[in-house]
Amino acid sequence: MGKTFTMLEEAHRRKERGTDVVVGFVQTHGRKHTAQMVGDLEVVPRKQMAYRGTTFEEMDVDAVLARRPEVAIVDELAHTNVPGSRNTKRWQDIQELLDAGITVLSTVNIQHLESLNDVVQQITGVVQHETVPDEVVRRAEQVELVDMTPEALRRRMAHGNVYQADKIDAALGNYFRVGNLTALRELALLWLADKVDEQLDRYRAEHRIGGTWETRERVVVALTGGPEGDTLIRRAARIAARSKGSELLAVHVTRSDGLAGADPALLARQRLLVESLGGTYHQVIGADVPHALLDFARGVNATQLVLGASRRGRLAQLFSTGIGVTTTARSGPIDVHLVTHEQIGQGRRRPLLTGQAALSRSRRIAGFALAVFGLPLLTVVLAALRGDLALASDILFYLSWVILVALVGGLWPAVLTALAGSLLLNYYFTSPINTFTIAETENLLSLAVFVIVAVAVSAVVDTAARRTREAAHASADASTLATVAGSVLRGDRPLAALLERLRETFGLESVTLLERRPDAPPSPDRPHDPNSWRIAATVGGRPCAAPGEGATDVPIDDDLALVLRGHPLPAADRRIVEAFAAQAALALRQERLSEEAATARPLAEADKMRTALLAAVSHDLRTPLASAKAAVTSLRSHDVDFSDEDRDELLAAADESLDKLARLVANLLDMSRLQAGALGLALTEIGLEDAVPRALDELGPHARAVRVRIPPELPAARADPALLERVLVNVIGNALRFSPAGQPPRITASEHAGTVQLRVIDQGPGIAEGAREHMFQPFQRLGDRDNHNGVGLGLALSRGLAEAMGGSLVPDTTPGGGLTMILTLPSADARQDLAAEAAAAARVAETTDRAIVQRLRRRTTTKPEAT
Incomplete structure (x- = not known):
């Protein structure tokens, strides 16, 4: 409530600043304060539309386009236009204004958003026939929440500022209860918070902000793949539950040297546990685990990080501080929780490789140290035993030392040891001693063999270490691909999930899948022409329009290419990216096949209906x-x-x-x-006090026992008289068939929130709540005692006719046992509903939705100012 009033206030502020503002359409609903707020704003004349013998007013899109203002005021974004209008929905009219360079201010209620339609129905019990796709609202450059407490809104209604006096009590006791309004208010706040969160993430990415902004609690739990993961996840979930609206994220860092104790089965189970607690699972690759962990936490703007206490023994902790301590020292503003568990001190940590060499830097330094300090010491010892040992023995001792250095430090420390050892052997142990002259050929050959063997052993050790690293890296790649496959198989949108995993795994800014346009064949001269490509799917920040715009591009085939924006990837990672690219092509084809299957599904339903119809006709x-x-x-x-x-x-x-x-x-x-x-519909005003008796007359003498109570002040309904009679005959006839002897059905009527409700109440056996929707399916005789009486179309047809007239037919439980059918129709004096026209237009919209979506996808122009 209050959104139209607020929109008009903004229009006056813009007009005072010199902006050219006109009113394209404002719905006042007869509220004098809202009508007065229009004031001196220029109003574009509305277009008169004749439909079913009644004249309606709609926004004149052509007149607004011809006037061409800077800003147009267009109320009720989710409104359904009268059949015969150029567009089915008002948001499509607004889209034309935006395409023409006109800024639009509009309004929408939270209950009209498509994604919340079922939630609102569950909360309020009212079906919203007019909806707008969330994507349309999210495209707005600015969204302002017009908020009001339930108590304040109910006071406004009690004072007569919203509805007429005869409708206030019914409205306050039904739709506008405190609980309903509180739930709708929370939905609005949460929806807007999500949009603000998207804007914040986009701003941080565009300005390369890596620090944590504590706008919302985000708890990240680090999983090693060990058995302690369950404890950490539950602890993190409890921390996240302390703040409403917080997020839980689990991350596993796959190290390039492999991760000790990482059990894939445990990781899969822990992933399911995280998702069951409302969290999300992520996996990244990093040589330095603390660095990769903190990069991920800062990337998602995490406020708290949950780690398990080290599983290494006390002796191992003396030589290295461990991941937990290192992460805490580097965490900055992120709070780190070190959680104790039963696995403390029972694990073993493998060495951490931080570079791309075969062995780590620390091992190479240790190898050089053994060469520099160990050779002199060995020479002193062997010199003291010179009289007792032959030259062959001395060479064996030096060779052993070279092998030791090779095992510790790899190739180059061992080569240095071999060369230095040969010089020391020549100077101290070959004749003539204390000179670098070699008198005997045999000694020269021995020293040469020594150097060759030492270098060969060093090369073998270095090669083995390099192969070990490559195998560990391949294992990490396989683990990542397995995680990706799981996320894709479980996701509703496999292509988007796949690209998001790729972007997240390698810390990229954006990932774009490009598809060559059908009218642009491959050209060797211009392979990166943006006009030859279109975006098939993209995640992250600014997408790439051509292969050459990214840091890395991976051709998939002649018509598809995967483009990565961000930092260049090393050659070693390109193989896994190519695997992502191949899967992306398959996911794209899968989505296309799903769309084709969705198109074929109505045809299959129609065929099923024809088959059932033939069976009904034949029997x-x-x-x-x-x-x-x-x-x-x-x-x-x-x-x-x-x-x-x-x-x-x-x-x-x-x-x-x-x-x-x-x-x-x-x-x-x-x-x-x-x-x-x-x-065909012929909607008109009809009183239920006239429609019900005609239906009872058609049902025959046995319907005279039905008790009818219709208030004399009940307003007329807006319906098709013939179709309404059909609905009443079917519903009342069904109640008569199941009512026990001596307890005939009862019919009551009331008014509620611009609608007229008719209740047909019986005291029969009733229907279980889980089977109620089944009874509205065609050719069903749920619980019918006469299996040969009719074709099972009565209730299915009645609901369809009610919805076609803009109403609804829903079952409820009769107090004391039985079934109550509630027929809801729009009230004739509730002009703003236009429910019948909305239902008729909705059927037209079903056949044009695909064309609308394609049009939105093709639109790449930027909105001129603000929606």
């Missing part, structure tokens, strides 16, 4: 036809002389059978029209 229509045929044949027979009483009985049986046959055929025809969207 259920035969019974009344056979009865009528038998009666007429008997009357025409000259072999039997019927009395007047028998003749009247046969004529009555034929008449009753033909009436039943006519009703069945009419139901079948109307259901076919509903399925085809071709049911």
Whole structure:
């Protein structure tokens, strides 16, 4: 409430600043304060639309475009236009204004957002027929929440500022209860918070802000793949639950040297646990685990980080501080929780490789230290034993030392040791001693073999270490791809999930899948022409329009390419990116096939309906036809002389059978029209006090026992009289069939929030809540005691006819047992509903939704100012 008033205030502020503002359409709902707020704003004349004998007013899009203001005021974004308008929905009219360079101010209620439609119905019990896609609202450059407490809104209603006096009590006791309003208010706040969160993430990415902004609690739990993960996840979930609206994220860092104790089965189980607690699972690759962990936490703007206490033994902790301590020291403003668990001190940590060499820097330094300090010491010891050892023994000791250095420090420390050892052997142990001269050829050969063997052993050790690193890196890649495959298989949108995992894994700014346009064949001269490509899917920040715009591009085939924006990837990672690219192509094709399957699904439903229709015609229509045929044949027979009483009985049986046959055929025809969207409507004002008696008369003498209570002040409903009578006959007839003897059905009526509600109440056996929707399916006889009475179309047709008239038909439980059918129709004096027109236009919209979506995807122009 109050959004139109606030929008008009903003229009006056803009006009005072010199902006050219006009009113394209404002819905005042008869509220004098809102009407007065229009004031001196220029109002574009509305377009008069005739429909079903009634004149309606809609926004004149052509007049607004011809006037071409800077800002246009267009109320009710989710409004459904009268059939015959150029667009089905008002947001489509607004789109035309935006395309023409006109800024638009509009309004929308939270209950009209498409994604919240089922939630609102569950909370309020009211079906919203007019909805707008969330994507349309999210495209707005500015969204302002017009908020009001439930108590303040109810006071406004009590003072008569919203509804007329005769509608206030019903509105306050039904839709506008405190609980309903509080829930709707929370939905609005949360929806807007999500949009603000998207804007904040985009701003941080564009300005390269890596620090944490504590706008919302985000708890990140680090998983090593060990058995302590369950404890950490539950602890993190409890921390996140302390703040409403907080997020839980679990991350596993796959190190390039492999991770000790990382059990894939445990990780899969822990992932399911995280998702069951409302969190999300992520996996990244990093050589330095604390660095990768903190990069991820800062990337998602985390406020708290949960780690497990080290599983390494005390001796291992003396030589290295460990991941937990290191992460805490580097965390900055992020709070770090070190959680104790049963696995403390029971694990073993493998060495951390921080560079791209075969061995770590610390091992290479240790190798050089052994060469520099160990060789002199070995020489002193062997010199003291010079008289007891031969040259061959000395060479073996030096070779052993070279092998030790190679095992510790790799190739180059061992080569240095071999060269230095050969010089020391020459100087101290070969004749002549204390000179670098070698007198004997045998000694020269021995020293040469020594150097060759030492270098060869060093190369073997270095190669083994390099292969170990490559194997660990391949294992990390395989683990990442397995995680990706799981996320894609479980996701509703596999392509988007796949690209998001790729972006997240390698810390990229954006990932874009480009598809070559059908009218642009491959050109070797201009492979990176943006006009030759279109964006098939993208995640992250600013997308790439051509392969050459990113830091890395991976061709998939002649028509597809994957483009990565951010930092260049090393050659070693390109292989896994190519695997991502191949899967992205498959996911794209899968989504295209899903769209084609969705298109074919209505055809399959129609075929199923035709099959059921043929079965009904071949069986259920035969019974009344056979009865009528038998009666007429008997009357025409000259072999039997019927009395007047028998003749009247046969004529009555034929008449009753033909009436039943006519009703069945009419139901079948109307259901076919509903399925085809071709049911004609003649909406007019009709009083329920007139419609109900006509339906009872059609049902015959046994319907006279039905008790009817319709208030004399009840307003007329807006409906098609013939269709309404059909609905009432089916619903009341169903209640009569199931009502026990001596307890006839009751019919009551009331008004609520611009609608008229008719309740048909019976005390029969009722229907279980889980089976109620099943009874509205065509050709069902749920609990029918007469399996050959009708084709099971009564309730299905009644609901379809009610919805076609802009109303609804829903079941409820009768207090004390039984079933209550609630028929809701728009009130004739509630002009703003236009429910019947909305339902008719919605059927047209179903056939044009795909074209609208394609149009939105093709639109790449920027909105001129603000929506």
